[in-house]
Amino acid sequence: MKCPICGAVNDDDARFCENCGAKLSPIQSGANSFTAPGTSNIPVSRGSQSSGYTPKVNIIGAGNTDNRTYASSLGSISNTGRGTNAGYGQPNQTGFATNRNNSTGYQIPYTPSNYTNTSQRPSSGRGSRKNLIITILSVLAAFIALLVAEYFLTGGSLLFGGIGGGGNYKRKAENCVEYFLDGNLEKVAGLSKGISQSSLSECGFSDSDEYADFLKSAYDYLYYDYCENISYEVTSDIQNTDTFRQMEFTVHCEYNSKPYEDILIVNLYKQGGKWYPVLYSYR
Numbered sequence: 001m002k003c004p005i006c007g008a009v010n011d012d013d014a015r016f017c018e019n020c021g022a023k024l025s026p027i028q029s030g031a032n033s034f035t036a037p038g039t040s041n042i043p044v045s046r047g048s049q050s051s052g053y054t055p056k057v058n059i060i061g062a063g064n065t066d067n068r069t070y071a072s073s074l075g076s077i078s079n080t081g082r083g084t085n086a087g088y089g090q091p092n093q094t095g096f097a098t099n100r101n102n103s104t105g106y107q108i109p110y111t112p113s114n115y116t117n118t119s120q121r122p123s124s125g126r127g128s129r130k131n132l133i134i135t136i137l138s139v140l141a142a143f144i145a146l147l148v149a150e151y152f153l154t155g156g157s158l159l160f161g162g163i164g165g166g167g168n169y170k171r172k173a174e175n176c177v178e179y180f181l182d183g184n185l186e187k188v189a190g191l192s193k194g195i196s197q198s199s200l201s202e203c204g205f206s207d208s209d210e211y212a213d214f215l216k217s218a219y220d221y222l223y224y225d226y227c228e229n230i231s232y233e234v235t236s237d238i239q240n241t242d243t244f245r246q247m248e249f250t251v252h253c254e255y256n257s258k259p260y261e262d263i264l265i266v267n268l269y270k271q272g273g274k275w276y277p278v279l280y281s282y283r
Helices: 046-050 068-074 126-154 169-181 185-191 197-202 208-222
Strands: 096-100 107-109 228-241 244-255 258-271 274-282
Touching: 169 185, 169 208, 169 228, 169 244, 169 258, 169 274, 185 208, 185 274, 197 258, 197 274, 208 274
Parallel strands: none
Antiparallel strands: 096 107, 228 244, 244 258, 258 274
16 A cells, blocks of 8 residues: 555555554545544645655644654654753753653753762862861960960060060069068068079078068068058059169058058069069068
């Protein structure tokens, strides 16, 4: 049987054209038309068939499972302008693979490797910045703790030792006065431990033992064991050289409900970057 659409010769009992897939049916004598499934009659010119002309058929009825013409016609649809996924039922879209799954015919969802493999994820830098900040704060805290400990233990300062004529000379002198008013004479003498003998001699003491005796007699004479409401203030701070200062303290107190004021003079000597206070006199 000859196909009225493409002119291909098929078996007499064939239901569909083996070449174009058109449904074959006996042609009524005297009729020059072919009715495709779901279409109206379309005139067919036998002369055009012999010259290779294939009439265009308006394909309808895609749901007809017997209409192989519809299935074959999809292959001839141009993909121009429809993206790389044209012909698969949807245009190419961002976030989907450019190829379909050959086994299912559906699009393969695109999952970037840097979201499935943590080793390939781009680093935001937050973790490294956080660690850097923690490290800096830890070092700063340790440094401050070192300065505070050195300040209270020795009265000196590792950082500000050269400022203001030697740094914490004032704190050293205040420690000397505070220990003296509390009656802790051993600590007062300990603040001058390590001072040169020449500096101690400038204050009128032949050695450290004589200085210790002076501290005891001064404390006993001023009767601070019996005084109340004791306070002090700096009334004079004189810098003679880079290695010597003299500070005057006025001590306020009450004895038998009467106010008294005493003057304590402290000489300070700088040796090896540290200040050594010596209670020089009282009145």
